[in-house]
Amino acid sequence: MIRELEFKVLCQRHRDEIYRYARALLANQADAEDATQEVLLRLWNHLPRISPFNLRAWLLQTTRHFCLDQLRRRSNPAAPMLVDDEFLDDRPDELAVNPSLAADCTFRLEQARRALLRLPENLRSVFVLYEINGLRYREIAATLGIPINSVKVYLSRARERLSNLIAQEERCTKTCND
Amino acid sequence: MHEDLQRLTRELRKETCPQRVLEEVARRISAQSPQPSRLRYALAGALAGLILLCGLALWQWPPGRDGHERLQQAAGSKIDNAQIAEQAEGALGCIGRVLLDAGSQSEKVILQGAVPPLRDSLETAKNKIVNHITL
Numbered sequence: 001m002i003r004e005l006e007f008k009v010l011c012q013r014h015r016d017e018i019y020r021y022a023r024a025l026l027a028n029q030a031d032a033e034d035a036t037q038e039v040l041l042r043l044w045n046h047l048p049r050i051s052p053f054n055l056r057a058w059l060l061q062t063t064r065h066f067c068l069d070q071l072r073r074r075s076n077p078a079a080p081m082l083v084d085d086e087f088l089d090d091r092p093d094e095l096a097v098n099p100s101l102a103a104d105c106t107f108r109l110e111q112a113r114r115a116l117l118r119l120p121e122n123l124r125s126v127f128v129l130y131e132i133n134g135l136r137y138r139e140i141a142a143t144l145g146i147p148i149n150s151v152k153v154y155l156s157r158a159r160e161r162l163s164n165l166i167a168q169e170e171r172c173t174k175t176c177n178d
Numbered sequence: 179m180h181e182d183l184q185r186l187t188r189e190l191r192k193e194t195c196p197q198r199v200l201e202e203v204a205r206r207i208s209a210q211s212p213q214p215s216r217l218r219y220a221l222a223g224a225l226a227g228l229i230l231l232c233g234l235a236l237w238q239w240p241p242g243r244d245g246h247e248r249l250q251q252a253a254g255s256k257i258d259n260a261q262i263a264e265q266a267e268g269a270l271g272c273i274g275r276v277l278l279d280a281g282s283q284s285e286k287v288i289l290q291g292a293v294p295p296l297r298d299s300l301e302t303a304k305n306k307i308v309n310h311i312t313l
Contacts, residue, residue, distance in 0.1 A: 011200055011203070015195040015199065015200065016193070016194050016195050018195070019194070019195035019199070020190060020191075020193050023193065024190070033195075033196060033198075033199050036199050037199055037202055037203050037206070040199075040200075040203045041203060041206060041207070044203075044207055108185070109182070109185055109186060109189055111182065112182045112183060112185065112186035113186060116186065128190075131187045132187060132190045132191055159183070162183050163183060166182050166183060
């Protein structure tokens with residue numbers, strides 16, 4: 001009974017950040033939902049053995065391992081793993097430019113999303129965990145198994161590269177329009 | 179940070195996990211937990227019956243073999259008591275004889291060994307005292 005209650009509380013607290021991280025890695029809503037389900041099931045099975053002080057890192061680490069495993073199995077080019085400057089040819093449908101998205105704001109947001117997906121996995125993970133999920137450097141280091149200094153360097157690189165990629169997308173769009 | 183990047187960050191922060199994910203998790207967890215089957219109930223009933231039979235058998239045990247053993251033990255204990263009383267009687271008699279012998283021996287020893295020297299020493303002392311007074 002206590003286990004169920006604890007599990008429900010933990011699900012309510014962490015499901016969004018698991019989902020966001022999974023979506024950033026898998027670049028697909030349905031896959032992200034599956035990943036979230038799987039991670040929460042693993043949480044249920046391992047709950048008595050997980051230290052409460054390490055729970056958040058454990059959840060995000062499990063999410064990362066599961067997503068990377070899924071990507072490796074599928075060899076899905078939709079989510080670029082370690083491609084650095086290679087442009088994405090095969091994008092997921094939901095992220096492809098939708099002609100119906102007339103609003104400039106939405107269009108630019110989609111551009112930014114695409115740029116995020118073009119980041120290498122380690123930079124993307126650090127960016128998503130810090131900027132979107134709000135983890136601290138120490139927590140990100142524990143989740144990814146890297147030193148704190150590397151987290152800071154990766155975050156700086158991720159921001160810089162994202163800005164460049166967004167600018168590149170904008171240039172590309174302008175060229176296409178012209 | 180780039181303006182679009184900030185907007186992206188804000189938008190991604192708003193993303194939430196759909197409720198159906200939790201519902202599916204709950205469904206899978208309930209499917210994982212094993213349902214008690216008829217076989218389990220039957221096994222539990224058989225075990226309880228076996229324990230009951232064993233209890234009854236143990237309850238019925240003393241009037242049988244154990245009772246006979248107890249009678250044998252009681253008879254054995256009576257024999258032992260008689261033997262012990264006999265042996266104790268013999269031992270007490272022996273001790274009495276030893277004490278009587280020791281008494282007679284000690285009487286002899288005292289009369290023959292201790293009294294004459296004591297009497298002699300008393301005589302000597304008396305003579306010395308008498309002589310000293312006369313001197």
